[in-house]
Amino acid sequence: MAGARAIPPALDGHGPDRFLWALDKLATSMEWLQRNSRRKPVEAVDRDIPLEVSEVRVEADDVVSLRLTGEGLLPAWQPGAHLDVVLPSGRKRQYSLCGDPGDRRYYRIAVRRIADGEGGSREVHDELRPGSRIVARGPRNAFPFVTAEKYLFIAGGIGVTPILPMVRTAAARGADWRFVYTGRSRESLPFLDELAELDQERVWIRPDTEFGIPASGAELLEHAPAGAAVYCCGPVPMITGIRVDLPGSAADSLHWERFSAPPIVDGEPFTVELARTGHEVQVPADRSALEAISEVLPQVSYSCRQGFCGTCHVRVLGGAVDHRAREADDHMAICVSRSAGRVVLDL
Missing domain, CATH: 3.10.20.30 (Beta-grasp domain)
Structure with a gap:
């Protein structure tokens, strides 16, 4: 997760966008009571799990996945869960589990390089190799996947990591589901090869480079089955648009996780x-x-x-x-x- 910004960046990448800032603050105010009244705090999981990197695979531009193995079967997890990963440098980062929850022989995470970040993603990309050892804590789940009859899944870029196991689980359960995957370009979207194995009538890949502009919330929500539970993960502008446009869609509820901290809109030292x-x-x-x-x-x-x-x-x-x-x-x-x-x- 990246550090918080005072105002989220504009969609065109040129300077801060005060309109998005205001929308995000408004949407947060509207949903805070509903969101926090139904979600229980995540229980701390106080266990250190020594893990070894058994495979590093390039999944997209600036994205690698790591297969992590331990001694024997690893602790169970559910879609939406993540690991607290302690890197060899001592840095601690959170990465969503994006493998198969039913296969406890290994964990899989995926990491996008953030060139101007705080160094965690660069350490993963530049220093971790097969045989490298790390420590994980968890798994924890701050993004629980609830049972529903209908789903719309929306992922932006590396936000696909918690969504992918949810899509597979929904498909295995026989639920009515749709998946919209957006990002800068096809080259930037990890796991397209795995998504190709799913029912393609239910999957829409929506790169910005093929449409000229990022998708609006209303455009993404057009794919929602009536009464669907929407699960989305991605950047602040995408989630803000979905939250604002949800009341005019066919969807019934919204569950979301952003891969950056919420913007600090009125901070004082x-x-x-x-x-x-x-x-x-x-x-x-x-x-x-x-x-x-x-x-x-x-x-x-x-x-x-x-x-x-x-x-x-x-x-x-x-x-x-x-x-x-x-x-x-x-x-x-x-x-x-x-x-x-x-x-x-x-x-």
Whole structure:
């Protein structure tokens, strides 16, 4: 997951897009109560799983998949689950599981290189080879796949990773499903070879280069069967468009996961005191407390970076919290919540 930006980028790539910023904030306000009232926090899974990279495969431009094996059968997982991966450098990243949930002999993840990121994807691409060893924690599931009769799956680029096992599961169950896969170009879309094995009447590949512009939310939702549950994962502009246009579609409900943190739209700088370690951390207006704390406390626990999973909730020992997640009054979700001045945390 990439770091948060003050305002999401414009669709044409030229500067910030304040319209998307406003839409995202509006959509978030409309759905917050519904979303958080039905979703239970993700339970922490406190186990380290030593894994070995057994295969590295190029899946698309700047995308590789890794097959990870351990000793014996690996812990079970369901579609939508991810691993917390501790890389050899000590960096911790979250990657969706995109293999076969029924085959516990291995895990599979896929990683897109982010040239200007914080270094995790570059480490995966440049340093991990067959025989490399990593540690995983989990699996955790902040994007649970519920049983329904009809589905519309929408993926943007690397957002296909949690969606792919869902599509296969829906097909195996005999559900009525459709899948829309969008991105910059066909060359940038991983796993097209595997999607070709599915019922092609139910799959629509929609590269921007073949249509001239990115798809609107309404265009993507045109493929929804009546009453469908929509599952989507991808960049903020795509998900924002879907959320705004959902009421005018045939779909019934929306479940989504973005592969970046939500934009910080009204941040103010504040100070975090870590009581156990004695560190004092300055949180800038355009960064989350989690990002700032991670620089001095890399082992701090987190998972979704979107406010709902509960993994990063930390007990508050002093100060006022601007709560932006479903959290207890005496806790702070450091991935999204903020403070008006100074807060003391039990870290």
